[in-house]
Structures are given as C-alpha cells and as structure tokens.
Amino acid sequence: MRRSLQNIVVAAALAGSAGCATGPDFKPPEGPRSAGYGVAEDGGKTAEAPGPGGVSQRFDAARDVPAAWGELFGCAALDASVREALENSPTLAQASARLRQAQEEFNAAAGAARYPAADAGLSAARKKVNPEAMGMTGVPTPDPFSLFNASVSISYAFDFFGRNRRALEGLKAQVDLRTFELEGLRQTLAANVVLASIRLAEQERLLAVARDVAAARSEQRSIAEARCRAGGISALELERQELLWEQARALIPALENQRERLRRQLAVYLGREPADASRDSVDLDALRLPEELPLVVPSELARKRPDIRAAEAVWHRACANVGVATANLYPQIALSASLGSQTTDAADLLGSLNVWSLGADLMQPVFRGGELRARKRGAVAAYDEAAAAYRETTLRGLQEVADVLGALAADARTLESRIAAANHAKAGLEIATRQSAAGGIAPTALLDEKIRWLQTETDRVQAQASRQADTAALFHALGGGGWGREASAATP
Numbered sequence: 430m431r432r433s434l435q436n437i438v439v440a441a442a443l444a445g446s447a448g449c450a451t452g453p454d455f456k457p458p459e460g461p462r463s464a465g466y467g468v469a470e471d472g473g474k475t476a477e478a479p480g481p482g483g484v485s486q487r488f489d490a491a492r493d494v495p496a497a498w499g500e501l502f503g504c505a506a507l508d509a510s511v512r513e514a515l516e517n518s519p520t521l522a523q524a525s526a527r528l529r530q531a532q533e534e535f536n537a538a539a540g541a542a543r544y545p546a547a548d549a550g551l552s553a554a555r556k557k558v559n560p561e562a563m564g565m566t567g568v569p570t571p572d573p574f575s576l577f578n579a580s581v582s583i584s585y586a587f588d589f590f591g592r593n594r595r596a597l598e599g600l601k602a603q604v605d606l607r608t609f610e611l612e613g614l615r616q617t618l619a620a621n622v623v624l625a626s627i628r629l630a631e632q633e634r635l636l637a638v639a640r641d642v643a644a645a646r647s648e649q650r651s652i653a654e655a656r657c658r659a660g661g662i663s664a665l666e667l668e669r670q671e672l673l674w675e676q677a678r679a680l681i682p683a684l685e686n687q688r689e690r691l692r693r694q695l696a697v698y699l700g701r702e703p704a705d706a707s708r709d710s711v712d713l714d715a716l717r718l719p720e721e722l723p724l725v726v727p728s729e730l731a732r733k734r735p736d737i738r739a740a741e742a743v744w745h746r747a748c749a750n751v752g753v754a755t756a757n758l759y760p761q762i763a764l765s766a767s768l769g770s771q772t773t774d775a776a777d778l779l780g781s782l783n784v785w786s787l788g789a790d791l792m793q794p795v796f797r798g799g800e801l802r803a804r805k806r807g808a809v810a811a812y813d814e815a816a817a818a819y820r821e822t823t824l825r826g827l828q829e830v831a832d833v834l835g836a837l838a839a840d841a842r843t844l845e846s847r848i849a850a851a852n853h854a855k856a857g858l859e860i861a862t863r864q865s866a867a868g869g870i871a872p873t874a875l876l877d878e879k880i881r882w883l884q885t886e887t888d889r890v891q892a893q894a895s896r897q898a899d900t901a902a903l904f905h906a907l908g909g910g911g912w913g914r915e916a917s918a919a920t921p
Contacts (some may be wrong), residue, residue: 450591452752517700580769595752613735649807733908
C-alpha cells in the first residue's frame with residue numbers, strides 16, 4: 430500500500446506538466462507604429478527668451494526619463510517633499526496592500542495546483558453498540574469501548590486541459606496589474622506634489638503682485654482725495670479712483686484662499702493633516718527649468734507608462750479566463766488515496782495499517798442548460814473588451830504626450846511675448862520715474878505706469894509657472910519614474 434501511495438504522488442507530479450492548455454496564448458501587443466506624436470516641435474526645441482524660465486528646451490529621443498526627475502528642477506526642498514509623500518501616502522499604502530494580497534493569492538493557488546494535497550487525521554471516540562438494533566438477538570450487549578483512528582490521505586486533480594495553468598496565468602496577470610497600478614499611483618503622486626509646489630510658488634508671486642497693485646491704487650486714491658478737497662478734480666474722478674482701488678483690493682482674498690487651498694492640498698499629498706500644512710513654499714525663480722528633455726518614441730511609450738501596462742495586464746487576465754472557461758467544458762480527473770489504522774487500543778494505533786482506500790474520479794459535464802458555453806462566450810467578450818480598452822488607453826497616452834508637447838511649445842512662445850511686454854512696461858516705468866523726478870508728469874501718472882508694469886508681471890509669472898508645470902506634466906506623460914520604481918516592481 431505504501432508503494433501505491435508513492436506511485437500516486439509520482440503520477441500527480443507528472444500530471445502537472447501533462448496535456449495542453451486550452452484557450453488562446455497571450456502575446457504582448459506591438460507598440461504604436463508612428464514615428465512621432467504629430468506635433469510640429471516634436472524632436473526639436475522651444476523658443477528662447479531672456480529672463481527667468483526663458484531658456485530653450487530641447488527634446489532628445491535618446492534620453493531616458495530619470496526615476497527621480499524632480500531633481501532636474503534643482504530644488505532640494507521639492508525633491509524632499511516628493512520623497513516624503515511617497516513614504517507617507519495612505520493611497521500608496523492601500524495599493525501596496527492590494528499588491529501583497531494578489532501575490533499571496535497567486536502563491537496559494539500555485540501551491541494548490543502544482544502539488545498533491547496531503548492531510549493527516551487523528552481521532553478518538555467513545556461508542557456503545559446495541560446488537561438488537563442491528564437485528565442480532567440473543568447476543569450479549571458489549572460494554573462501551575473507545576475507537577481510535579489515524580489516517581493519511583492524498584488527492585490530486587489532474588490538469589490535462591490546462592485549467593489550473595490558465596487560472597494561475599490569470600492570477601499572475603492580476604499581480605502584474607496591481608504592480609503597475611502601484612507604480613502609476615507613485616508616478617501620479619510625485620507629479621501632483623511637483624505641480625502643487627509649482628502652483629503654490631506661482632500663487633505666492635501673484636499674491637505679492639496683487640498687493641503691490643492694491644497699494645498703488647490706494648496711493649492714487651489718497652492723492653485723488655486730496656486733490657478733490659482742493660478742487661483739483663471732480664467728485665466723479667474721485668469715485669473712479671475709489672472703484673479701481675476696491676477692484677484691486679477685492680482680488681487679494683481670492684488669491685489668499687487659493688494659496689491656502691494649495692497648502693492644504695500639498696499637506697495631504699505629503700501624508701499630513703491639513704492643519705499641519707507648511708507655511709513655506711519654493712521660490713518660482715529658484716526652480717531651474719530643465720533644458721534637456723527626454724522624448725520617448727511612441728513605440729516605447731507602451732513599455733514606459735504604467736496605465737498602459739496595467740491595461741495590458743487586464744487583457745492578459747481576460748485571455749487566461751478564456752482558457753479557464755474552455756477547460757471547464759472538458760473532463761476533470763482526480764485521484765485520491767488514504768491509508769490508516771483503526772483500533773480500540775491507542776497503543777496499537779500506529780502498530781498496524783488496517784484501513785486503506787484508492788479511488789479515481791472522472792467528471793464530464795453533460796448537461797448544464799448551456800451554462801458552460803455561455804460562460805465561455807462571456808469570457809471571449811471580456812477578452813474583446815480588454816483588447817479595446819488597451820487600445821483606448823494607448824491612444825489616450827499618445828494624445829497626452831502630444832498635448833503636453835504642444836503646450837510646451839506654446840508656453841515658450843507665450844513667455845517670450847510676456848517677458849517682452851514686461852520689459853517694455855518696465856522701460857516705460859523707468860522713463861516715467863525720471864520724468865516725475867523732473868516734475869514732468871503727475872504722481873498719479875507715475876503710479877499708472879507702475880500698475881501697468883505690475884499687470885505685465887502677473888502675465889509673465891503665469892507664463893513662467895505654466896512652463897514649469899507643463900515640463901513636469903511631460904515627465905509624467907512619458908511614464909517618468911516613481912522615485913524608487915524598483916521597490917514596487919517585485920512580482921512572484
């Protein structure tokens with residue numbers, strides 16, 4: 430009997446590699462065939478302008494996206510914020526837990542599918558038998574007795590048609606899905622921290638400019654009040670100055686509120702409570718604009734972006750499910766055996782083997798009301814859906830890169846014009862200052878020139894921040910690293 434059990438184990442091990450797997454074999458899709466993204470500046474360089482953030486940016490297809498691309502902005506505080514966010518984010522903690530769960534589900538299923546199941550049992554029971562109840566009359570009723578059992582059982586379901594192998598393939602694809610989801614969340618969080626920091630720096634500058642404008646309007650209002658009392662201007666002109674002052678002052682609360690919202694948002698990204706939002710922010714002019722930008726070719730983009738890789742994993746899982754649904758149409762064969770001992774004396778329990786069994790099961794679905802074939806057709810439909818979803822995700826990824834490339838080119842040209850306008854306004858202010866010192870123009874006229882320059886500064890700051898933000902968006906669109914991609918890429 431022991432030799433029989435050994436043979437069962439050997440047969441079960443051989444059965445794991447026997448037969449063929451039903452259903453289609455998944456083949457990784459080919460990448461996009463386009464040579465570029467359909468943008469005029471694709472592979473070229475942007476416009477250049479003198480001033481902060483005005484350097485020309487060059488796109489290099491041979492340059493890869495660095496993992497910690499935020500370091501290219503040359504701000505240690507920005508890089509530290511990203512790393513703090515990646516370490517403390519509850520969103521990433523959830524995704525990491527989902528990945529571990531998928532890995533353990535795969536490990537559990539792999540162990541169950543690859544090896545026979547072996548169980549050992551040990552039991553003891555106190556019994557009393559009534560012979561008359563079994564139709565035996567005249568037989569003395571025995572005393573109560575104890576019955577001891579010890580057994581070992583082995584079972585294995587043969588995978589001739591690859592049901593288990595396809596199921597494991599689907600679970601492995603699920604692990605890949607969770608891995609790429611985690612990587613995508615890391616990249617998105619890093620990009621969000623960089624973008625929020627840039628927008629916060631922009632808001633600080635816009636708020637400072639708005640306060641300067643309000644101060645200039647307040648000074649104009651004070652001059653108008655004095656002139657109105659002296660009869661130099663009409664009450665109507667004074668009301669106009671009051672209106673301009675109130676309009677300038679009204680912009681400040683909204684800007685302050687937006688700044689505080691950005692601070693709270695950044696705090697949450699960093700894993701802090703909103704009340705713990707930092708009062709510090711990076712200086713917009715201190716952020717270096719990366720001059721050399723990577724440009725992943727479309728054929729490689731699908732290997733870089735986690736969302737596309739995740740869509741591919743979903744497609745792969747759907748393909749494996751087709752194999753499982755197909756295998757369910759075929760027979761399932763299982764083999765089982767047990768060996769044990771049964772005795773009334775516990776001391777003799779392991780002394781002899783007097784109970785054994787050997788069995789084989791064959792189950793062939795005959796009639797299920799069309800259930801199994803319907804489930805196969807449903808699995809094929811899910812496969813087609815996943816293929817279409819992959820295609821859509823790829824197209825959206827290409828569009829996102831193209832949109833950002835176009836935005837970067839437009840940002841550079843816009844900043845060029847904004848800097849030129851600000852320079853002209855500043856030159857006008859300098860002329861007006863000299864004229865005012867010589868008594869050639871009124872103080873209000875000088876203030877008007879100052880306000881015009883401040884207004885051009887608002888436009889210039891916004892254009893400068895847009896270049897920084899869209900540069901960060903390009904790194905993200907190209908599948909730019911997650912500040913530790915290797916930590917989240919482990920699969921079983």
